[in-house]
Amino acid sequence: MIEFIQLYGAALLRPLIIIGWIFVFKKKTTYTYLTNFSLKYFICFFLICIIWNIFAFSFASNFPVARLIFLFFWILTSIYEFFFILRALFLSFNTETKHNDIFVITLSVLAIPVILAAILCHTNKTYNPVNTTDFYNMILLMLGTVIVLKNLLSYESFMENIESFFIYSGFVLYFGLHILASNVIPFGFRQNWFFAQYATLISLIYWLGSVYFIWKIRSRLSS
Amino acid sequence: MNKNLIVILVVACVVSVLNVVAVVNSNNDVSFQSFAESKVCNAQGDFMPQPYNNFLIAPISPVEQSDLFCSIHGDFMPPPFEEDDDEPSGD
Numbered sequence: 001m002i003e004f005i006q007l008y009g010a011a012l013l014r015p016l017i018i019i020g021w022i023f024v025f026k027k028k029t030t031y032t033y034l035t036n037f038s039l040k041y042f043i044c045f046f047l048i049c050i051i052w053n054i055f056a057f058s059f060a061s062n063f064p065v066a067r068l069i070f071l072f073f074w075i076l077t078s079i080y081e082f083f084f085i086l087r088a089l090f091l092s093f094n095t096e097t098k099h100n101d102i103f104v105i106t107l108s109v110l111a112i113p114v115i116l117a118a119i120l121c122h123t124n125k126t127y128n129p130v131n132t133t134d135f136y137n138m139i140l141l142m143l144g145t146v147i148v149l150k151n152l153l154s155y156e157s158f159m160e161n162i163e164s165f166f167i168y169s170g171f172v173l174y175f176g177l178h179i180l181a182s183n184v185i186p187f188g189f190r191q192n193w194f195f196a197q198y199a200t201l202i203s204l205i206y207w208l209g210s211v212y213f214i215w216k217i218r219s220r221l222s223s
Numbered sequence: 224m225n226k227n228l229i230v231i232l233v234v235a236c237v238v239s240v241l242n243v244v245a246v247v248n249s250n251n252d253v254s255f256q257s258f259a260e261s262k263v264c265n266a267q268g269d270f271m272p273q274p275y276n277n278f279l280i281a282p283i284s285p286v287e288q289s290d291l292f293c294s295i296h297g298d299f300m301p302p303p304f305e306e307d308d309d310e311p312s313g314d
Binding site for chain 2: 010011014053056057060066078090093102105109110112113117129137143144181196
């Protein structure tokens with residue numbers, strides 16, 4: 001049972017979470033600009049992961065193709081996470097202009113190591129570049145998410161952004177646990193080499209539980 | 224232009240340079256961590272790809288041995304059970 005949860009738990013939870021968050025999104029008609037953006041792109045993030053899982057599951061027996069699929073979707077997901085957190089960061093600063101030029105330059109700079117790591121991983125037949133880059137990405141993403149959360153908490157209309165709060169606090173959990181997972185040996189997790197999968201699973205359970213809490217908070221506010 | 228956005232851009236540039244240097248140097252690293260990570264993917268994703276050369280490092284110690292350690296929450300872990308503990312004391 002534990003092995004089944006470890007292998008398929010995350011993949012099974014993702015569709016449930018996407019249904020839950022679509023329910024949250026449809027429930028309320030007016031959102032702040034940041035929450036509207038966060039909800040839409042958070043659901044898209046899960047859609048990408050589900051498509052990734054379908055491909056990974058379909059080609060699981062063909063190891064070379066499975067590795068290529070993993071690398072392709074890892075690039076896509078990593079850049080998408082940067083896009084998501086970076087845009088939220090820009091929005092949370094409430095700047096008068098959009099500053100699309102800085103946004104595009106920053107995203108391009110962040111995408112270079114991701115693409116380079118995937119190419120080196122494929123050519124050298126080693127996961128070292130991907131694991132190293134993922135570690136750096138997680139640190140940057142967690143830092144960005146913490147700043148988004150800090151900005152969210154300082155808003156006067158915090159209750160208007162309660163959905164964003166649950167999304168980004170889940171991301172802090174997700175990125176933080178993945179930082180631990182990328183250092184399994186120094187941190188003494190040798191017996192839990194698959195800690196990365198547990199890290200994802202814990203974050204997904206948090207996001208699934210958030211749906212219930214958002215529903216309860218919104219019901220109380222509307223009554 | 225907003226000062227915060229410039230800071231974000233600078234941080235992104237610095238970390239990306241560090242990242243590229245670390246990625247390029249990762250092949251020269253001879254530590255156990257590096258060796259282990261070179262075989263097994265530990266990046267994000269629901270389904271991990273197959274390790275290269277079918278090399279799987281986990282679990283390093285036998286499962287029976289890990290059963291002796293307590294891994295539940297708590298600030299101070301209790302001492303692990305040892306085989307000698309099964310024997311009654313001589314009092």
